[in-house]
Amino acid sequence: xxxxxxxKTIDPHKHEMPVQEAKVRAHNFEEVALxxxxxxxxxxxxRCLQCKNEPCRQGCPxxxxxxxFIKLIAERDFEGAIKKNKEKNALPxxxxxxxxxxxxxxxxxxxxxxxxxxxxxxxxxxxxxRELQKGVTVPEVAPSTGKKVAVVGSGxxxxxxxxxxxxxxxxxxxxxxxxxxxxxxxxxxxxxRLPKEIVQAEVENLKKLGVKIEVNSVVGKFATVDELMEExxxxxxxxxxxxxxxxxxxxxxxxxxGVYSAxxxxxxxxxxxxxxxxxxxxxxxxGKKVAVxxxxxxxxDGARTALRLGAEESHIVYRRSHDELPxxxxxxxxxxxxxxxxxxxxxxxxxxxxxxxxxTGMKCIKYELGEPDASGRRSPVAIPGSxxxxxxxxxxxxxxxxxxxxVPRTTKGLELNKHGNIVASLETGATSKPGVYAGxxxxxxxxxxxxxxxxxxAAADAMHEYLxxx
Amino acid sequence: xxxxxxxxxxxxxxxxxxxxxxxxxxxxxxxQFIILGINEEGERIPLTIADFDREKGTITIVFQEVGKSTIxxxxxxxxxxxxxxxGPLGEPTHIENVGTVVCVAGGVGIAPVHPIAxxxxxxxxxxxxxxxxxxxxxxxxxDKMRAACSExxxxxxxxxxxxxxxxxxxxxxxxxxxxxxxxxxxxxxxPQPMMRAVCNMTKEYGVKxxxxxxxxxxxxTGMCGCCRITVGDETKFVCVDGPDFDxxxxxxxxxAMRQVYxxxxxxxxxxxxxxxxxxxxxx
Ligand SMILES: Cc1cc2nc3c(=O)[nH]c(=O)nc-3n(C[C@H](O)[C@H](O)[C@H](O)COP(=O)(O)OP(=O)(O)OC[C@H]3O[C@@H](n4cnc5c(N)ncnc54)[C@H](O)[C@@H]3O)c2cc1C
Ligand SMILES: Cc1cc2nc3c(=O)[nH]c(=O)nc-3n(C[C@H](O)[C@H](O)[C@H](O)COP(=O)(O)OP(=O)(O)OC[C@H]3O[C@@H](n4cnc5c(N)ncnc54)[C@H](O)[C@@H]3O)c2cc1C
Ligand code: SF4
Ligand code: SF4
Ligand code: FES
Numbered sequence: 001x002x003x004x005x006x007x008k009t010i011d012p013h014k015h016e017m018p019v020q021e022a023k024v025r026a027h028n029f030e031e032v033a034l035x036x037x038x039x040x041x042x043x044x045x046x047r048c049l050q051c052k053n054e055p056c057r058q059g060c061p062x063x064x065x066x067x068x069f070i071k072l073i074a075e076r077d078f079e080g081a082i083k084k085n086k087e088k089n090a091l092p093x094x095x096x097x098x099x100x101x102x103x104x105x106x107x108x109x110x111x112x113x114x115x116x117x118x119x120x121x122x123x124x125x126x127x128x129x130r131e132l133q134k135g136v137t138v139p140e141v142a143p144s145t146g147k148k149v150a151v152v153g154s155g156x157x158x159x160x161x162x163x164x165x166x167x168x169x170x171x172x173x174x175x176x177x178x179x180x181x182x183x184x185x186x187x188x189x190x191x192x193r194l195p196k197e198i199v200q201a202e203v204e205n206l207k208k209l210g211v212k213i214e215v216n217s218v219v220g221k222f223a224t225v226d227e228l229m230e231e232x233x234x235x236x237x238x239x240x241x242x243x244x245x246x247x248x249x250x251x252x253x254x255x256x257x258g259v260y261s262a263x264x265x266x267x268x269x270x271x272x273x274x275x276x277x278x279x280x281x282x283x284x285x286x287g288k289k290v291a292v293x294x295x296x297x298x299x300x301d302g303a304r305t306a307l308r309l310g311a312e313e314s315h316i317v318y319r320r321s322h323d324e325l326p327x328x329x330x331x332x333x334x335x336x337x338x339x340x341x342x343x344x345x346x347x348x349x350x351x352x353x354x355x356x357x358x359x360t361g362m363k364c365i366k367y368e369l370g371e372p373d374a375s376g377r378r379s380p381v382a383i384p385g386s387x388x389x390x391x392x393x394x395x396x397x398x399x400x401x402x403x404x405x406x407v408p409r410t411t412k413g414l415e416l417n418k419h420g421n422i423v424a425s426l427e428t429g430a431t432s433k434p435g436v437y438a439g440x441x442x443x444x445x446x447x448x449x450x451x452x453x454x455x456x457x458a459a460a461d462a463m464h465e466y467l468x469x470x
Numbered sequence: 471x472x473x474x475x476x477x478x479x480x481x482x483x484x485x486x487x488x489x490x491x492x493x494x495x496x497x498x499x500x501x502q503f504i505i506l507g508i509n510e511e512g513e514r515i516p517l518t519i520a521d522f523d524r525e526k527g528t529i530t531i532v533f534q535e536v537g538k539s540t541i542x543x544x545x546x547x548x549x550x551x552x553x554x555x556x557g558p559l560g561e562p563t564h565i566e567n568v569g570t571v572v573c574v575a576g577g578v579g580i581a582p583v584h585p586i587a588x589x590x591x592x593x594x595x596x597x598x599x600x601x602x603x604x605x606x607x608x609x610x611x612x613d614k615m616r617a618a619c620s621e622x623x624x625x626x627x628x629x630x631x632x633x634x635x636x637x638x639x640x641x642x643x644x645x646x647x648x649x650x651x652x653x654x655x656x657x658x659x660x661p662q663p664m665m666r667a668v669c670n671m672t673k674e675y676g677v678k679x680x681x682x683x684x685x686x687x688x689x690x691t692g693m694c695g696c697c698r699i700t701v702g703d704e705t706k707f708v709c710v711d712g713p714d715f716d717x718x719x720x721x722x723x724x725x726a727m728r729q730v731y732x733x734x735x736x737x738x739x740x741x742x743x744x745x746x747x748x749x750x751x752x753x
Contacts, residue, residue: 248695
């Protein structure tokens with residue numbers, strides 16, 4: 001009786017995600033969010049109203065069958081739930097952790113109008129983790145088509161495309177420039193947010209489908225896309241090389257010792273495991289006061305990593321105000337809880353260094369929010385005379401990345417836009433070059449994991465059709 | 471995994487490996503480099519492709535032991551495997567027929583100069599090689615260089631072999647005797663102070679000089695920016711825009727400062743290695 005009643009009154013709050021305590025986690029690289037247990041997951045799933053019109057699904061870039069998989073969790077059919085989820089999402093353990101849910105699925109959840117939305121991402125993570133623990137069953141692979149496909153880049157986009165094409169019976173080889181597959185999931189997003197073991201488990205699953213992964217293979221260097229097609233017999237190519245080229249501010253002093261791009265800072269730490277130096281050989285140098293320039297996920301990751309590497313102070317220096325921080329809400333909150341200091345409406349104009357070339361400070365200027373512009377956003381305006389020197393010894397530049405030019409530059413007949421991104425159809429991934437498809441960050445510019453995956457999937461469908469008619 | 475097929479020891483600190491790497495051997499050109507990682511814990515270290523054999527599918531590297539990774543590499547033997555080996559990286563040296571090219575090699579720089587000298591000669595140039603080392607024991611590949619160049623001049627800093635003097639002294643003689651107008655191009659590869667000295671000198675003569683920069687690197691694909699350096703007024707990434715640059719445009723003091731970025735950590739890495747060795751070589 002009491003049970004019945006409890007079901008009808010909806011808990012206005014999401015079930016809380018158990019997390020490592022902020023003070024403790026700020027100094028270790030263990031995962032911050034610990035995940036739901038079975039009971040919490042079932043209880044959270046029971047909050048879902050099973051809306052007929054499925055607004056949540058419309059907010060998900062790959063349109064995961066959200067109400068269906070949640071219903072199965074509520075019924076404790078966890079295996080059924082993950083199967084349903086995976087019909088649309090190739091990497092649920094990753095997306096459940098890193099999707100900006102508050103702008104996607106959860107934003108459109110009916111519950112969110114009055115209460116907190118259903119914890120869709122957390123539920124997705126729960127069933128995915130459970131499956132990884134129990135051992136993933138390898139999906140069926142269609143009989144061989146005899147067609148060879150090359151996938152360039154092993155980020156979420158390339159991995160998804162490879163997985164779908166392999167399931168359809170094509171012979172897929174993934175070429176990855178680095179010595180490990182996974183793209184940003186391995187070199188960028190930190191261990192404490194996305195354990196590398198999870199990414200590697202997904203890569204292993206891909207190998208079970210028969211996908212060959214060739215690491216240490218820079219396309220455009222050991223062979224061009226044209227050579228892969230003409231000399232190595234690949235019938236089609238998917239380019240998912242991401243947006244790995246770091247932008248710098250272009251201010252004086254940026255080449256001083258103590259200034260890193262976020263990519264270098266995070267790659268040394270995550271991919272090369274500099275946080276375990278000297279057991280691992282790659283070093284990283286961290287000062288007492290670190291300033292991270294930018295306000296996105298990359299900047300949050302940099303600032304939180306700096307604390308974990310032992311910085312006394314870690315600052316986010318961002319030109320706009322708190323509301324405009326492009327980072328996931330949860331990441332900005334976690335950063336704040338851990339003690340990251342936010343210097344908002346502030347922008348650097350010069351990095352100052354000593355005679356030996358080491359950073360000793362950063363000259364900044366204050367901004368204020370001006371009149372709303374055409375887009376309705378109030379853009380920041382510099383306040384004349386407000387320059388001041390910030391006392392820092394390490395600067396991490398996290399103001400964005402562009403497409404790496406190695407593949408675009410060396411592929412004949414590939415149309416690019418003025419930023420160097422590959423021009424490709426968002427529906428099919430088709431580029432200006434027959435048989436060559438592209439998607440993910442190299443097409444859209446730095447975006448999200450789930451969008452990159454969605455592009456990989458859409459291209460796989462189109463490539464399958466192309467190959468079937470070839 | 472990449473097999474070490476042959477090992478040669480030129481001096482206690484200079485060693486040569488021939489590595490089985492068909493993919494790299496198939497497409498590499500003079501002036502390019504590879505990055506290797508010895509094992510799971512290893513750093514990614516850049517080394518120039520000193521020679522290659524497209525038929526056998528092999529790459530030759532010559533390296534000097536200067537720190538943890540190169541010492542560890544030097545301890546490996548033929549038959550051992552290197553975990554990661556990626557290349558060819560960087561832009562090839564721009565080879566054309568300009569008439570006469572002087573290729574100056576200092577120390578372990580002899581290895582990277584070799585394929586470049588050979589390529590210029592194959593392109594029809596008269597190649598004058600100048601190779602120098604601190605002392606005779608550190609000299610290697612004289613025969614290979616003789617074959618790669620049209621004429622070869624050898625020197626040692628201490629005079630223990632052929633003649634005494636720096637490569638810059640020899641270069642000065644060459645420019646003076648041939649006339650600067652007859653030397654359209656100098657290539658200089660070696661330790662930074664040597665390249666810098668060559669550039670200072672050739673600048674006075676107005677002789678174009680290309681150097682190969684050895685900035686610190688991580689990925690070698692243009693992703694991290696660790697290798698950035700000011701050339702002229704622009705920031706360049708050595709791994710993708712270079713490693714060859716116009717030596718008269720390079721900001722040498724910036725390069726020198728960035729080179730010692732991790733000095734104290736490198737020392738720590740070395741001590742850590744020695745320490746685990748003393749504990750019976752576990753690890
Ligand atoms: C620090 C950081 C934090 C982020 N946090 C989030 C987050 O919380 N949530 C979210 O949704 N998104 C996040 N993102 C964005 C997200 O990671 C990217 O949008 C996504 O990874 C893009 O996927 P991709 O497959 O297009 O490319 P990438 O993941 O960039 O993978 C491209 C791969 O191609 C390889 N490659 C490049 N050139 C070549 C070549 N010539 N030959 C062979 N291989 C090549 C690269 O080495 C790389 O492995 C974050 C990004 C960063 C950098
Ligand atoms: C494009 C390129 C090509 C190279 N080719 C060769 C080669 O053919 N043969 C060879 O012996 N070396 C070459 N080097 C240098 C070689 O990469 C370094 O000696 C090596 O990385 C040092 O690693 P370590 O761990 O042994 O020493 P560390 O402990 O890392 O360093 C010891 C000392 O070497 C210096 N050093 C570290 N890294 C580099 C580096 N990347 N370049 C120059 N000095 C460095 C440091 O300043 C330090 O003083 C090349 C470097 C580059 C960038
Ligand atoms: S993939 Fe991302 S957006 Fe889609 S349901 Fe999962 S968490 Fe939400
Ligand atoms: S909108 Fe929210 S409550 Fe409705 S089905 Fe989707 S997750 Fe459940
Ligand atoms: S080594 Fe990373 S960009 Fe050159």
